[in-house]
Amino acid sequence: MNQARAIRLMLCATFALLGVLVALYLLLHSLGYSSLVCPIAGCDKVQASVYSKILGIPVSAYGIALFMVLLSSAIYALLNEKDTLGSKILLLGSSIGVLGYIYFTYLEAFVIQAWCFWCVTSSFMMLGIYIASFGLQKTNSI
Numbered sequence: 001m002n003q004a005r006a007i008r009l010m011l012c013a014t015f016a017l018l019g020v021l022v023a024l025y026l027l028l029h030s031l032g033y034s035s036l037v038c039p040i041a042g043c044d045k046v047q048a049s050v051y052s053k054i055l056g057i058p059v060s061a062y063g064i065a066l067f068m069v070l071l072s073s074a075i076y077a078l079l080n081e082k083d084t085l086g087s088k089i090l091l092l093g094s095s096i097g098v099l100g101y102i103y104f105t106y107l108e109a110f111v112i113q114a115w116c117f118w119c120v121t122s123s124f125m126m127l128g129i130y131i132a133s134f135g136l137q138k139t140n141s142i
Helices: 003-030 043-048 059-079 085-112 117-140
Strands: none
Touching (some): 003 043, 003 059, 003 085, 003 117, 043 085, 043 117, 059 085, 059 117, 085 117
């Protein structure tokens, strides 16, 4: 396997796993199973806002689902060197994720007027996957 491709896929998998853990922490908080430890003020305000749920489901649950798809895709791509499906799913999924995080970052900045450290951390995980998966498209053609 191309070393650059392997490194990008491992980065995607690492960011996705970290994203799952952050989203799981937020989901456990929203379900009342854990208190929210936040190094900056604002996490509670963001998590209590009407924007923290879509169709009655915590946004973090959607985050877990997307990060799990991305993690699975990265592992699949690592194990199936000749198949480009995993890297294409990584790019598509992370593109959708980045667009979602742009929207939620807008809400934090201009509507809720508070920042959630964990939400911002999660958005950086998604951005990392997007950047690494974008680079994968070049290694697929090599």
